[in-house]
Amino acid sequence: MSDARSRSYFLGLLPLPERQAVTRALRTETVGGLVLLVAAVVALVWANSPWSGAYEEIRDFHFGVPALGLDLSVGHWTADGLLAVFFLVAGIELKRELVLGELRTPATAALPVIAAVCGMAVPAALYAATASAGGGSLQGWAVPMATDIAFALAVLAVLSTHLPAALRAFLLTLAVVDDLGAILIIAVFFTSDLNLWALAGACAGLVVFYLLQRARVGGWWWYVPLGLAVWALMYNSGVHATVAGVAMGLILRTTPDPGEKESPAARVAHLVHPVSAGVVVPLFALFAAGVSVTGAALSEVFTSPEPLGVVIGLVAGKILGIFAGTYLAARFTRARLNPDLAWADVLGLSVLAGIGFTVALLIGELAFTDAQVGEHVKAAVLIASVLAALLAAGLLRRRNTIYRRLYEAENLDADADGIPDIYQQAQGPAAAGRRDGQAT
Numbered sequence: 001m002s003d004a005r006s007r008s009y010f011l012g013l014l015p016l017p018e019r020q021a022v023t024r025a026l027r028t029e030t031v032g033g034l035v036l037l038v039a040a041v042v043a044l045v046w047a048n049s050p051w052s053g054a055y056e057e058i059r060d061f062h063f064g065v066p067a068l069g070l071d072l073s074v075g076h077w078t079a080d081g082l083l084a085v086f087f088l089v090a091g092i093e094l095k096r097e098l099v100l101g102e103l104r105t106p107a108t109a110a111l112p113v114i115a116a117v118c119g120m121a122v123p124a125a126l127y128a129a130t131a132s133a134g135g136g137s138l139q140g141w142a143v144p145m146a147t148d149i150a151f152a153l154a155v156l157a158v159l160s161t162h163l164p165a166a167l168r169a170f171l172l173t174l175a176v177v178d179d180l181g182a183i184l185i186i187a188v189f190f191t192s193d194l195n196l197w198a199l200a201g202a203c204a205g206l207v208v209f210y211l212l213q214r215a216r217v218g219g220w221w222w223y224v225p226l227g228l229a230v231w232a233l234m235y236n237s238g239v240h241a242t243v244a245g246v247a248m249g250l251i252l253r254t255t256p257d258p259g260e261k262e263s264p265a266a267r268v269a270h271l272v273h274p275v276s277a278g279v280v281v282p283l284f285a286l287f288a289a290g291v292s293v294t295g296a297a298l299s300e301v302f303t304s305p306e307p308l309g310v311v312i313g314l315v316a317g318k319i320l321g322i323f324a325g326t327y328l329a330a331r332f333t334r335a336r337l338n339p340d341l342a343w344a345d346v347l348g349l350s351v352l353a354g355i356g357f358t359v360a361l362l363i364g365e366l367a368f369t370d371a372q373v374g375e376h377v378k379a380a381v382l383i384a385s386v387l388a389a390l391l392a393a394g395l396l397r398r399r400n401t402i403y404r405r406l407y408e409a410e411n412l413d414a415d416a417d418g419i420p421d422i423y424q425q426a427q428g429p430a431a432a433g434r435r436d437g438q439a440t
Contacts, residue, residue, distance in 0.1 A: 029153050030154060031277065032276070032277020032278045033150035033153045035277075035282045036150050036281055037154050039283070039285040040286075040382070042286060044382075047292060047293075048292060048293050059290070060075065061074050069235070070235070079287075080235060082279075082284060083280065085272060085275065087242040088268075089272055089273050089277075090176070090246055091248065093176050093269070095252065096266075097176050101173070110335075111326065112173040112174060113177055114328070115326040116174045116178055117325065118325025119145075119178070119317075122321030122324075123145055123313035124145055124313065126312050127144055127317070130309035134305025134309075136304065137306055140306050140363075142182070142363050142367065143356075143360050144309070144360065145181060145360075145363075146181070146359035147353040147354075147356055148359065150277055151389075152389075153171075155355065155393065156168075156396075159393055159397060162406075174349075183246050186240045186366065190366040191239050193238050194237060194238045194239070196237075198236040201233040206244075206248070206251065213253050213264065216257070218264075230247075231244045252264050285358065288365065289378065291382065292375065293379070298379070301380045301383055306368070306373055306377055307376040307377050307380030308380070310360075310380035310381060311387070314355075314356050314388060315354050315387050318350060318351070319347070322349070326350070327346075341402075341406075344395065348399065353388075354385070355392075361381055364377040364378055
């Protein structure tokens, strides 16, 4: 057997079920990303308008149930409460990738995991080096580690770039592994004084959640009250409340039983994902992205070590980390780049992954308690995301002719049977190789 046939194709043709799942997820994220862009622009305009006082008043307004330890501001409700829904979806997507997707086997998981880990480690290292050189705080080392998939896809939608499904799936997988890293970082490094009784109660609730899933118990009236109780206990335990969301997402059963049309995880994702992408994340952005944009504030981004470290980490760190990690994984594993694509395409995705919005803003809020430094770090996240988007736009637009040809080929359905023709007949040596690669 030749070397070309014995190695799997990286960014090759996805299996049809995987492609359909990725398409559904990315369609929702793209629409949500466009709403996210609008919310971020509204926040920036509102916070820098004559009505900025009203913005701050609404963001800082407190309400809740003090007796349960839940008297939070609107801004904190969006970060600690609504984002738990976002992380619930992230947990479901991670579980699906681990059970059914690209991460289910070591052979297919190695390359995107190595790329994602390098794409987190290098930005953190560059931030630490920049902050240390300038005498700044190392607390923000985790801010430039996360990729915002919704924002990235919104940029692609605005550009009308016809990325093939495999490139989009690779971006999604990077973001899923990024989310896992962010979850672990939030849980381990941003846990305040622990309330062991509340933490024990949250863990007990998660065990009940697991047992209900094992017993095949259905009905939202079991899970919604239990989920709210787990979230409230997790918040009061000192562990960031969003951890409750991802834990429940990981517990949900992903594989359907015989005779079951969809698994519980798929049903929940179908219901909750549009709410997360179209409502939850934009609301968080509305109250997190409202930073003062003045000449002095912008100069601080490029002269203060902490925000400068964030910009360098997101823009340069993501490019170096993801591209180098991908190249090394392809060089020293059995993976081989799809011959229809070039390393310039991987470089474009590496630049696009520097868009770190939702999770980066959340970690920035957790890392910096000083309001002024926190505002500068938020501004740095916004500026770095815009820079990454502009650089990626230039790179990907140059390749858009190739993308359009591949996109049209893999979506052609001449017999109108609902299945793209590329899955029913060989399309030359490269397509055959890609199909062989997916089977290995």
